[in-house]
Amino acid sequence: MSWPALIASIVLTILLAAPFQWFLGAGARTFIRREPSPGAAWGQASFLSGIMAVAWVGLFGGLAPGATTGAALLLAAAAVALYEWARRTAGPQRLFIGLSGQAPAALLESGPYRWFRHPFYLSYLLAFAAVAVALHSRLGGAVALANTILFVVMALHDEHTLARSPLAPAYARYRRRVGVILLLPWHARSAKNDRGSPSARA
Template sequence: METALDLAITGISIAVVGFYAWSLRGHFSSASMPFTMRVVSAAVTLTTLLFLYLTWGRLQPAGAQLVGLGLEIAAALLFWWAISASRTARLRYAFDPDKPDSLVTVGPYRLVRHPFYTSYIIFWAGWAVATWTLWSILPVLAFVVIYVVAARGEEAKFAATPLAAEYAAYRRRTGFLVPKFAGA
């Protein structure tokens, strides 16, 4: 069972990282990749290698592997839902200095303002759970910081666009990285 779960985690993890890599050319449309985004891409590659090592170099409880695998699959589903909802929008790379020229409020964007970042965080958290080691928490925390900084920067850019009022209203009714619940 251990080898089967290791293979499943490896396969799903590499597929999801591949989805994310594909989106850099196949979905997002920036004029060029900002340096900061190149650093994030390098961090993704290094973390992928670390997590593969942790997956195959240690024995993990089957329950942790199953929970981690479930989180990774949920992250992939959220990612593709966000791709589908934003297909016609001109979304840019994280840390792109250009101001946004469109606002997506359908699909997962009805629930959270940054479903891609939410997907990425769920994915890394899932793989960390699957590795079942404290060492995997450090890169996850680093990615959370990176994605929050990127999302905050994107939100600040909306204030300087004709979409500012519409975005402010959207922001009041929609969660940042997790859905808002009534009364919250």
Template sequence: MMNWRVGVWTVAGLTCATWYGVEAAWMARRRGSGSRPLASERRSTLVLLGMGVLGEAGAVALAWRRPTVPLVGDRTTAALVALPAVWAGLAVRWWAVRTLGTHFRATIDVRDDQPVIRTGPYRYVRHPSYTGGLLAVAGAATVLNDVPAWLVLTGSTLAALLYRIHTEDTILIHHLGPDYTDYAATTPRLIPRVW
């Protein structure tokens, strides 16, 4: 039987290493255009990071208490359920970053040569990298195998993403105009065919 603490740290470590490794590789590879940003916003990035840290700390603290409220079977089963969700989420995020190519930025940064991307995962949702990130976090939270811990980690991530999506959509509508407004009117934000 797998020690659940080993499972927690293994999934968390693999998630973080892969997530940041893929993102760092794409940031290093992107050449970007020489154009200056029309709009740049960093507060929502800080909100994402802050809520991530608070959510992780709260979830781990809840999962260490006794008794826990199991999410799925035992902790070994939870780890086995978590890994496919984590890797699927990272794959969706990677697909989104790859589709954006040189237009990918870690912060909200609108440039004058920026088109509205409608290919790849952007055919299905406006913010697929956030969809992938949320799926990866929900998967990683599953390994804790505790309903309150899962709700805290997934909920804090979702709250931060909702703030980020609202901020990003507002900026993109303002700077990209009717092209983005038309895209937004026909493409869900985060979940295909739902919202």
């Protein structure tokens, strides 16, 4: 590998790994963590798997600029942007970390929660989608798939927790308006007429 190609690969590796480093650093200021914390352990393992997959390919296989890599960088940037939007909307340590079994004190309606039930989880999925696109290999696909399953399971656990909490009636109204990922078209009419408060979960 030539020096320009090596330098380009290192830069791309850093950029694609950056969202996971961001999630690890910002998470401590965003979520309430109570020991033992399986959600924190799984989250850290997840983000480290993304960093290691990108580093392995970037440093030993080589990442090259191109349309595919550009698309991956856009996904990575979107992941960080959505994460920060959700984090700034929620405020510091108002949310419990995933798998905690704890419901928040109140529900959120503003920011990304108007369109996404789980904006934090969606930001993680975007980051892993960037890995799958950039690496374009079995390794990237396997890492992305494994972590997609993990965060879907965590989102379902959060939904179950909220359904059993004092916030259950408000959350039920919210679920009728907002889909798991997007505000679904067949929910649009009820969204205009039902002004309940949606979720403050990740």
